Amino acid sequence: MNKRNVFDVLKERGYLAQVTHEDEVRDLLGSESVTFYIGFDPTADSLHVGHFIQVMVMMHMQQAGHRPIALIGGGTGMVGDPSGKTDMRKMMTKETIDHNCRAFQKQLSRFLDFSEGQALLVNNGDWLLDLNYVEFLREVGVHFSVNRMLTAECFKSRLEKGLSFLEFNYMLMQSYDFLALYRKYQAKLQLGGDDQWSNILGGVDLIRRVEGSPAYGMTFNLLTTSAGKKMGKTEAGALWLDPDKTSPYEFYQYWRNIDDDDVKKCLALLTFLPMEEVERLGSLKDEKINDAKKVLAYEVTKVIHGEEEAKKAEAASQALFGSGGADAEVPGSTITEKEFQDHRNIIDLLHLIKLIPSKGEGRRLIQQGGIYVNDERIEAIDHTLTDSDLKDRSLMIRKGKKVYHKVTVE
RNA sequence: GGGGGAGUACCCAAGUGGCCAAAGGGGGCAGACUGUAAAUCUGUUAGCUCAGCUUUCGAUGGUUCGAAUCCGUCCUCCCCCA
Known part of the structure; x- marks a missing residue:
């Protein structure tokens, strides 16, 4: 001691x-x-x-x-x-x-x-x-x-x-x-x-x-954002430690996307990095602070979900947002061939994989240009998928800018 | 126990017989701008087989051609008095 x-x-x-x-x-x-x-x-x-x-x-x-x-x-x-x-x-x-x-x-x-x-x-x-x-x-x-x-x-x-x-x-x-x-x-x-x-x-x-x-x-101190609001809230409610309630990937993404102004505070409170390092990372400006956010996301995820999960989350993020390898474990779901055939309509599929809570929400998203399949914006609400959309038995759906969902057909 | 008031969509809150799926704000979602940020601007925010239909304004039963709005009963909460 x-x-x-x-x-x-x-x-x-x-x-x-x-x-x-x-x-x-x-x-x-x-x-x-x-x-x-x-x-x-x-x-x-x-x-x-x-x-x-x-x-x-x-x-x-x-x-x-x-x-x-x-x-x-x-x-x-x-x-x-x-x-x-x-x-x-x-x-x-x-x-x-x-x-x-x-x-x-x-x-x-x-x-x-x-x-x-x-x-x-x-x-x-x-x-x-x-x-x-x-x-x-x-x-x-x-x-x-x-x-x-x-x-x-x-x-x-x-x-x-x-x-x-x-x-x-x-x-x-x-x-x-x-x-x-x-x-x-x-x-x-x-x-x-x-x-x-x-x-x-x-x-x-x-x-x-x-x-x-x-x-x-x-x-x-309670964990609050620089705006004074409680932190750790997602659209789904709280940011849980249970991987079944908040996946390590989502967890990682939360910290990766945190406000610039909160980075330093979170590094100090939620990681064990030495304070010199916290100071250094926290004082990065503009684009550079993204590096600090990556460290933050990785470190926090590591403490809570372990090193292995943290690496997976990091790799998946890199694959989706950066130029990293495409074979990382990105979030998604697996459906059967029959399910795919029965849900060729894009909105039906979105609904099936629970990316949208209702079909009305799906229509709105598409009308506003918020749905992409294999990086191509879907223009029509009655868009129908074909077998050629399946690359390697899977297709990548993106909702908005950041929500990726890989659908694999088995 | 007596008197008064309130319960509206995710939250706050307007609406007091038809023009109400219901103002406004917050939050959420999407688009633009960006740095997978913030701020800002725009659109959107009950469900469905979506220019049409169905369900919603504490619960339930009425009045009416028609109710979130009027009446009865019940439940919950708040305030004043005891």
Whole structure:
């Protein structure tokens, strides 16, 4: 542990948003192995890039010799965090939550070393679900001032739109998590996205009051674009870590196409490249910054999907957009001879391979000149494909400028 | 529990008997320009067998030649009072 203080690393890379006690936390992280935790609520069956920032932090921390606890919110998920949300969350069934928890576990174990207790994975359902209401109120509830809670930033938007008592309790539950982890594993530090600030403070205060011991909290910047919007959104919704929900190719392409202004930030937050390299790549201008985007896309894809998938995605992108070899694995689908014969009409085929959600959309696309077959623009909405369109039993369809889809007939 | 208000397409939001598949904005998609970027401009954005038809304005049942718009019931949410 002769490395730099991880606190400085996190700060330099731009993760830090708020810290409860900056100097103390820095000293602590520099002097001993600290057990810390980050919670993940199982709101979907895969983590997405928003979560990934937190995972990156955990990796940095673990590399620096600290012990991460990944907390999966099997208990808090039953309530739903109202922080920053404008609408009430849909209540999820217990089955869904369990299913999502397992998916999270699987994904997290790819990024952190859980062997020999170097990192822990716990589920707060283990202690939250069997709580006795009155006991909980007496032990935890007494320490919370409703007056103060109401002034918390995280409830602000909900005080205008409505907030149920169920969700109002979320803060207490998360605070109790911290206390439980403190007691069980001596966790002294809770990390989280900046939207978790109020919830984290709740836990820090609770431990200080109940145990009379110091506890700390620290939040990280959310992944936003330079325009301030949440990043990691695609037309299909979030950018998922699950390759079945967002393919490595799509994933790679997302980062390849990111705004110039966001390149440097993403390199720092989402890759392990040394900061000198981040600085160098991030300061490239105009066309040159495309090189930085390629590095970014490759590196992020590598961390999440592995080197092999990253190379494939890179090769496919090169083949489609550059001058690379044509035999790379480009995205596409395989159909049978019969399906091809039955869908010779271009719109039918587009619909079959799910490149368009409806045939009306297909007509519009063609009328606007957005569909290409083997690099030739399709002009008529009743265009019919022939066998001679098949080159090597396949044809390349392009939708718009960037969506490539190779159809192979078997 | 009493009183008031609201539920409209992916989101916000106009529309209060026919001219409404429904203004406007956001977002999405496509075209132009580019650097597989951003900004900008243009078009488009319920479905289908597309100059025609079908389904949509919280749910359901009515009134009417005709309803997102009127009436009844129900559901959900918000505000004020208790």
